[in-house]
Amino acid sequence: MPCRFLFLSLVGLFLLSACASLSPYRETPAVSVTSVQLLPGPTAGTAPTIRLGLQVSNPNRAALPLAGMSYSLFINDQRLLSGATSDLPTVPAYRSANLTVDMTPDMLGGLRLLNQLSQAGGSTPMAARLNARLDLAGLRPALRISETVNLTHTR
Helix, strand or coil: CHHHHHHHHHHHHHHHHHHHHCCCCCCEEEEEEEEEEEEEECCCCCCCCCCCCCCCEECCCCEEEEEEEEEEEECCEEEEEEEEEECCCECCCCCEEEEEEEEEEEHHHHHHHHHHHHCCCEEEEEEEEEEEEEECCCCCCCCCEEEEEEECCCC
């Protein structure tokens, strides 16, 4: 009996791993920033909203049915902006889709970045990073994307 259970367990694991390798998303999609727009806060005295235009490129043979997306913009590992949306299109196979997302500022992250820059002398290397988590419709796992650019700040 124990040998039969072990055999069935191994067959089950093999079938699960075979199904996982059949995912149509072999290549990671790319997210590019296409525009930036500063919007006023919804009420007086509130933080402004930054609207980003994004282009999601799908290099895969299957469409990307986007159900939701969360995203953050970091500079020198300090989160400055973040947001989430569920108002997203399906990105066709081997195509791109344009979308807009709203981000709100993280004031503490901004203060930490200002503190870092004030303590550094001369030119300060800076890295900007956009992290995005794309949730796909159905039982598909989420896709994580990170784009980084290195900048130099000179006093």
